Amino acid sequence: MSLIHYTFCPSCDSDEIKPVLSAVDHTVSREQFAIWQCQGCGLRFTQDVPDAASIGPYYHSEEYISHSNTTKGLVNRLYHLVRRQTLADKRHLIQSATRRKQGKLLDIGAGTGAFVGFMQESGWEVTGLEPEAAARERALTDHNVRLLEMDQLERLPGESYDAITLWHVLEHVHALHPYLERLRALVNKGGRIFIAVPNYTSYDAKVYRAKWAAYDVPRHLYHFSPDAMDRLLTRHGLQLHYSQPMWYDSFYISMISEKYRNGKGNIPAAVYRGLVSNVKAFIDKSKCSSLIYVAGK
Numbered sequence: 486m487s488l489i490h491y492t493f494c495p496s497c498d499s500d501e502i503k504p505v506l507s508a509v510d511h512t513v514s515r516e517q518f519a520i521w522q523c524q525g526c527g528l529r530f531t532q533d534v535p536d537a538a539s540i541g542p543y544y545h546s547e548e549y550i551s552h553s554n555t556t557k558g559l560v561n562r563l564y565h566l567v568r569r570q571t572l573a574d575k576r577h578l579i580q581s582a583t584r585r586k587q588g589k590l591l592d593i594g595a596g597t598g599a600f601v602g603f604m605q606e607s608g609w610e611v612t613g614l615e616p617e618a619a620a621r622e623r624a625l626t627d628h629n630v631r632l633l634e635m636d637q638l639e640r641l642p643g644e645s646y647d648a649i650t651l652w653h654v655l656e657h658v659h660a661l662h663p664y665l666e667r668l669r670a671l672v673n674k675g676g677r678i679f680i681a682v683p684n685y686t687s688y689d690a691k692v693y694r695a696k697w698a699a700y701d702v703p704r705h706l707y708h709f710s711p712d713a714m715d716r717l718l719t720r721h722g723l724q725l726h727y728s729q730p731m732w733y734d735s736f737y738i739s740m741i742s743e744k745y746r747n748g749k750g751n752i753p754a755a756v757y758r759g760l761v762s763n764v765k766a767f768i769d770k771s772k773c774s775s776l777i778y779v780a781g782k
Contacts, residue, residue: 486539491521491532495661495707496717499525504532508700511745513546518702526716529685529708531700537659543703544617567733572603575679578729579604579648582677582779588647591671594654595632598624605630612646614638643670650679653775656705665721669782678723680778681731682709687774688762689739698741699734699774711771714778723780730766735759735774 493500501524510516519532535543580586587608595601595613597620604611613632615621624630649672658664672678683699684690685708690697700708709717715725736759743758744750759774766773 487536488533488539489536489659491530494523494525494528495530496528496713497523497526497720499523501525505529506695508695508697508702509745510543510702511698512701512704513543516703520700520702520708523713526713527710528713528717529710531702531706531708534703534706540659540703568599571731571733572600575600575650575652576604576607578777578779579650579677579679582679582726583647583675585647589645590648590650591641591646592650592652593638594651594657595624595630596620598628598630598632600650600652601632602628602630612641638667641671644673646671647673647676648679649676652679652681653683655680656682656707656709659706661707661717662721665717665723669721669723672782674782676781677726678780680714680780681775682707682714682778683734683738683775684710684771684773686710687735687772688765689735689742689758689774692758693739693742693746696742696745698738698745711776714776718778718780723782726779726781728770729777729779730763730770730773731775731777732763732766732773735762735766738774 491502494502502521503524504519505522507517507519510518518534520529521532522529579590588610590604590609590611592601592611592613595615598613601611601613601624613630614635614637615624615632616635621632624632649668668678690699711728718725736756739755739758739762740750740752743755762774
């Protein structure tokens with residue numbers, strides 16, 4: 486296995502980086518990984534992470550819901566209960582930001598295809614890309630959606646999409662800068678790019694610290710703050726128009742974090758932490774557990 490050890494920030498290239506905490510992979514390996522922070526742009530990143538050719542086994546778990554679509558366990562059942570509402574919320578956001586009821590959409594890291602299928606039903610022309618073969622098979626079985634492999638990203642025509650969506654995807658991408666350059670080339674001049682990622686400056690992240698489920702090491706290579714995302718987008722000639730809170734994420738992440746903290750979970754405590762996190766985010770949305778960043782050329 487080849488590991489990546491950063492001597493400079495993977496976002497802004499600053500050499501002012503230092504370790505801030507250590508987190509455990511609770512999903513697959515039980516291994517411990519160090520998380521470092523850049524003093525320049527504020528990005529946190531997982532240090533000594535497996536490279537792109539080695540990280541695949543860390544995704545092989547029934548509990549990894551974006552690939553398995555599992556309903557096993559109370560938390561995952563609750564996730565499925567609210568998914569229809571979150572899909573509708575995403576559609577509304579896209580239509581509002583692009584000022585289009587319908588158009589051409591590219592969904593990257595499409596998982597088991599629920600969002601692609603939903604947007605197709607809403608009249609959008611959707612291309613979905615997904616690296617995992619098992620997830621692509623589930624998309625075809627569960628949603629009658631045919632997803633493409635990730636190597637198709639380089640073959641898509643430039644400036645051809647009204648919307649490009651990455652729902653909790655960018656934190657997984659090894660080739661961060663080439664990826665963003667490709668997104669900029671693919672979105673049309675009036676189009677928008679939607680990037681959803683966890684926010685380590687949120688209240689729930691501060692409460693759970695190393696047990697915060699959204700660190701999800703080593704699958705999450707990067708851990709963003711609003712400032713770090715703004716600087717990254719600016720570096721690639723993209724303008725951040727605004728960010729949108731993902732209100733359900735604080736509850737979902739808190740439920741998993743409680744399980745990591747005490748081994749069996751605590752639903753009342755998780756609901757309380759999620760609620761407090763959202764109240765604080767209502768006052769200052771940059772503190773929401775997860776944020777959708779809406780950007781364009």
